Amino acid sequence: MTRATPTIREPRVVLFDLDDTLVVTAKVKWAHHKAVARRFYNIELTDAELRLHWGRPFDAMIRALYRDSDTLERMREANLSLEEDFLKQPLPGAVDVIHELWRRGIEVGVVTSTNRSSALRDIERIGLRTDRLTLLQGADDSRFHKPDPRVFDSVLATLGERGVGVDDIWYVGDALIDHTAATGAKLRFVGVSTGFCTRETFARAGAEHILDDIRQLPTLLP
Structure with missing residues (x-):
């Protein structure tokens, strides 16, 4: 369900976060990171460590999780x-x-905060055609990262060249860093409580639109 909100106009573009917004990520990738850390670096990662660094740009995250045990590559x-x-x-x-x-x-x-190559693989694996996407920005495509609103600078410039303004764009995400970045960039934000952020947490942060399930998104459209 969504909170009661004023009537809104239909967006021209809907931008999505990827992890735990479109694909189930935390559960499987925490296990993935634990396996890599254990096998290659003899590190026993804890859930507390994973939660601390979760949502950071991929390269920064693995450097922290794997404790710079090798080169980034x-x-x-x-x-x-x-x-x-x-x-x-x-x-x-x-x-x-x-x-x-x-x-x-x-x-x-x-x-997304995932690197471009990984994001492309994830999107294609779930059966979506990446060539139909208006844009895909990975963590390695920008020097700015959520929650910094400037993560959207390049995206807004590209869309702006086609006459698409901030009022025409929605951003859908599962985390407070998504909310902070999107609202800071003046985008309409839609929160989905499919990650670690609950409805209550989104509401306390001032999110206008909160969904329990991504399948509810079309109900927001005029």
């Missing part, structure tokens, strides 16, 4: 070597929601 390779054992799956209804937006003529993009 080799830590990336170690992580990738076990990826097939810990694949992300789509959140129920996520793919259908994207197709519904496309059916309505609404463009779709992704702005």
Whole structure:
């Protein structure tokens, strides 16, 4: 369900976070990081450590989790070597929601803290055509990262060249860093409580639109 809100106009573009917004991530990737840390670096990661660094840009996160035990490139390779054992799956209804937006003529993009190559693999694996995305920005595509609103600077510049303004764009995410970045960039934010952020936490932060399930997103459309 959503909080009562004034009537809003239909967006031209809906941008999504990826992890735990479109794909189930924390549960499987915490196990993935624990396996990499144990096998390659003899580190026993705790849930507390994972929670502390969760949501950071991928490279910064693995440097912290794997304690700079090797070069960044080799830590990336170690992580990738076990990826097939810990694949992300789509959140129920996520793919259908994207197709519904496309059916309505609404463009779709992704702005994520995951690196571009990993995000592309995840999106394609769940059955979405990446060539239909209006844009995809990974953590390694920008020097700014959520919760910094400037993470959207390049995206807004690109869309602005086509006459798409901030009032035409929604951002959908599962975390407070998503809310902070989106509202700081003057985008309409839609929170989904499919990650660690509860409805109550979003509400306390002032989020206008809060969903329990990504499948509810079309109900917000005029």
